[in-house]
Amino acid sequence: MTNLEEMGQNAQNAAFELGQLGTQQKNAALLNMANSLVSNTEKILTANKEDIETAKKNGLKQAMVDRLLLTPDRINDMSNGLRQVMDLPDPIGKIDRGWTTETGLDITQERVPLGVIGMIYEARPNVTVDAAGLCFKAGNAVILRGGKEAINSNIVLSEILRTALKNVDINPNAVQLIDDISHETAQKMMELSDYIDVLIPRGSGKFIKMVVDKAKVPIIETGAGNCHIYVDKDADLDKALKIIINAKVQRPSVCNAAEKIVIHKDVANEFLPKIYAALRANNVEVRGDTLSKAICPDIIPATEEDWGTEYDDYIIAIKIVDSIDEAIKHVNKYNTKHSESIITENYSSSRQFMKQIDAAVVYTNASTRFTDGQQFGFGAEIGISTQKLHARGPMGANELTTTKYLVQGDGQIRK
Amino acid sequence: MTNLEEMGQNAQNAAFELGQLGTQQKNAALLNMANSLVSNTEKILTANKEDIETAKKNGLKQAMVDRLLLTPDRINDMSNGLRQVMDLPDPIGKIDRGWTTETGLDITQERVPLGVIGMIYEARPNVTVDAAGLCFKAGNAVILRGGKEAINSNIVLSEILRTALKNVDINPNAVQLIDDISHETAQKMMELSDYIDVLIPRGSGKFIKMVVDKAKVPIIETGAGNCHIYVDKDADLDKALKIIINAKVQRPSVCNAAEKIVIHKDVANEFLPKIYAALRANNVEVRGDTLSKAICPDIIPATEEDWGTEYDDYIIAIKIVDSIDEAIKHVNKYNTKHSESIITENYSSSRQFMKQIDAAVVYTNASTRFTDGQQFGFGAEIGISTQKLHARGPMGANELTTTKYLVQGDGQIRK
Structure with missing residues (x-):
């Protein structure tokens, strides 16, 4: 020995x-x-x-x-x-x-x-x-x-x-x-x-x-990443679609890939069918709550376990919320404090999300995939810390x- | 419950x-x-x-x-x-x-x-x-x-x-x-x-x-403090005496109090009797290695266990060394990475000690008792961290x- x-x-x-x-x-x-x-x-x-x-x-x-x-x-x-x-x-x-x-x-x-x-x-x-x-x-x-x-x-x-x-x-x-x-x-x-x-x-x-x-x-x-993207009522939906597809599909096995989408109810009817189609076209299995299933009936019902799960795979789960406050509460409850992103053109929504989300990295209008030593300009990384100390x-x-x-x-x- | x-x-x-x-x-x-x-x-x-x-x-x-x-x-x-x-x-x-x-x-x-x-x-x-x-x-x-x-x-x-x-x-x-x-x-x-x-x-x-x-x-x-004061061959021996007495006696029960003295052999004959008398006058029990006992026969022999012990009491142990390198090696081996001080008027000795000692705080010509949130000007402290993270x-x-x-x-x- x-x-x-x-x-x-x-x-x-x-x-x-x-x-x-x-x-x-x-x-x-x-x-x-x-x-x-x-x-x-x-x-x-x-x-x-x-x-x-x-x-x-x-x-x-x-x-x-x-x-x-x-x-x-x-x-x-x-x-x-x-x-x-x-x-x-x-x-x-x-x-x-x-x-x-x-x-x-x-x-x-x-x-x-x-x-x-x-x-x-x-x-x-x-x-x-x-x-x-x-x-x-x-x-x-x-x-x-x-x-x-x-x-x-x-x-x-x-x-x-x-x-x-x-x-x-x-x-x-x-x-x-x-x-x-x-x-x-x-x-x-x-x-x-x-x-x-x-x-x-x-x-x-x-x-x-x-x-x-x-x-x-x-x-x-290091490393646990149950990352969310929140599509605000004032989101640019084209940006939202591109960012979500990038964050989910570009490399699904890594910790900064998106695992959850949270959508404000005011844009759900318009946005959900589009993002659903785009995700399916990229072979992503889409799970969701009952509200999302009401809009896209082919969505697989998500269980309570889903909200806390890091798939590291071609799977995503969707939740529809009534307000940004509910979105923030949901993210803070289930996230692994890794990376979270809001898609919005609204100044106050961005400011609130950035201040109130508890995570290592909080984004407005960008893919969570940027949480990376190279992308941050550190040249190399030994890992991504998800602890606070x-x-x-x-x-x-x-x-x-x-x-x-x-x-x-x-x-x-x-x- | x-x-x-x-x-x-x-x-x-x-x-x-x-x-x-x-x-x-x-x-x-x-x-x-x-x-x-x-x-x-x-x-x-x-x-x-x-x-x-x-x-x-x-x-x-x-x-x-x-x-x-x-x-x-x-x-x-x-x-x-x-x-x-x-x-x-x-x-x-x-x-x-x-x-x-x-x-x-x-x-x-x-x-x-x-x-x-x-x-x-x-x-x-x-x-x-x-x-x-x-x-x-x-x-x-x-x-x-x-x-x-x-x-x-x-x-x-x-x-x-x-x-x-x-x-x-x-x-x-x-x-x-x-x-x-x-x-x-x-x-x-x-x-x-x-x-x-x-x-x-x-x-x-x-x-x-x-x-x-x-x-x-x-x-x-927080808190473990086996602190050393090293009296260099080029020490101002008056400063050394005042600093050691302060660091040992002013409040012996705290973690930043001095527990050990390391003395360069070139000044041991002159310094040891003085510091021994001053410590005894302050009711401090003095232990030491065989070299120090040869100079002050009343010194109590120190055991291997002494070098790593934090007394938090009116006790101190003394070691005589051949060189600053030996002093640094000894301190790095037995210290708790809390606070260490060198007493010297020699620029290179100070620089070497400050660079090579592994501790939260390293001093030249000052009492280890200053390792404290109030003294540092932080206003208050929640403790003194002895870890590196x-x-x-x-x-x-x-x-x-x-x-x-x-x-x-x-x-x-x-x-």
Whole structure:
């Protein structure tokens, strides 16, 4: 069994060293990591082939096999991802604020790395590279624990990254992979509070819930997205239609896809048949409340369970409301605090919705699909936080930091 | 048994309303709360008398009884505390940053309340008032669970605050006290993740550890302080002496008091006898490593356990080191990431210590006793965070908020 305490100690030592590195050194290392991935393409593909064969032998679904699969193009994408992280501003050393106290102490609050980050995730091997790059940029050591399906790919990827670090004289323990895929080791990792400062799970809602339940290490919860689009009485219905189709259909399996439509009764008669037809034309199953079924009889009746469900699939559910107040109440009751959008041309409705909806991101007249580190301009993301502590919404390098107060005195004592 | 789900739901409803209040309305409520405490002095004293009598009957230590005791002066202090919170800037609505994306979305990141805060604490009844005031200022509803020793005082205090809210037409469920002091109810509160956004424990190190272990709600860990003062080879030894005595003796029972002294060997022969005499003159028990005992033979030998112990008492332990590197390594190994100070006139030593020590607050030439919301100028504090997630160091109203991204578009869909 893997010695997690030893890995934890190694990670802490590496984190101490990383915390002292300048931006140029970190960027040189990221460039070397990026280049090494491409120059080791054959090696990566060979390891990945093993994973793919095992997956097929074990009868994994085609969608899962697709997620596992690496190709020269996908390796290039991972490499380019590291280059993008290299180009990001370094979040470390930034002064958030500073002031002088009445007793003459000069206080500055400065951004510093979190320390050691644990990543626990499911199938995709690209998370190994993405997470390593982003954690490293923010001066953190990372301990990775990927899914058993990608174990051969993950071992080779992490070895390449470690060698790339070593070759630029940086402690390779900045990136460590747990290559023991037993549940016992995963459980032990989730309890490693003496060494891991924060644990970030990535994967399905079910997987994240399991980690949240079992972990003792502080967690940043990511990903659950039961996102709503509210079509106000003063909506531009053409915009509403385009935005809903985009938010539902462009990539239904992701957390920022729309799962629910809430429609003001004043526009339901006009809008519902149109959106119903458009959704059906895109092979989306449409469920709805009794009011919506009265307008479009082919709608499948929604149950109470539907309102709280994240489908991640070609399914959507529709609710008709009497007022914007009822819409806001419904959204706040059933949402996962991820992303919600109002479609309206009415200034006061937009303002009310933006103020009263409790979510990481609230939109007026835009698709919920923009809740994403790349789209926000963060360059890369480690996940989308749906909790309120520490970070909320897309998390980039900046969200992988904490702060430290530096206080300069000249002999002050407390009275 | 208390219906915690109902309290949770009430708190969420109140939180929604608080989130819409303006600064003036909140300040008017705080003023009314402050005035109501003073005008109900007799009622508070009567309830407190019951707690004191029970405490004496149960043979509680005098120090504990002192903590429980309320007097007209202490009630005035609590009232003034609320007035100070009233005078603080309102953290809600502040825009942390804003930008326009390539697709023309206007994004702002705005400060919003956390929602519902749970406070779980030990004896002092003033925490009831302090926490309610600070949570309220930041637009949060609070669920309070104080110690059983202060239950009568807490019930009266919370009723006064609730009536004061009601009288200015604010939902009194902004402040709720769990008056059931059973362990079962406390445990259930710690698992109330559907309603409580963050749980803040206050009390002894042992108490906080118990809460961290048992809670399912996200926690902000506060308070553990094994603070070091490092006397560098280039220290001004007069400053060092004054600062150490202040940090140890001025109030030994608190988390920002110094627990350890680390001394560079080059100044140990000169400094140790002086600081030893000064500490003994202040009734401080002095423990130390073998090197320090060689200089001052009356020093009590320190064990390995001492280096990691927070005494909160008239005890200190001394270690002599060969270099600043060894000092930093020692501090980072044994500290609780609270507050650490270097005494030096050497620019490079100060810079190195400030950069390499991992703690919420790092000082040069000042007492660790300044790690405090009041001293930092935050006006009030809900505790001192020793974790790295969300908030680190003294937590004022600003740290009781989260953010929300507001995105304004004109029909953007994702490509």
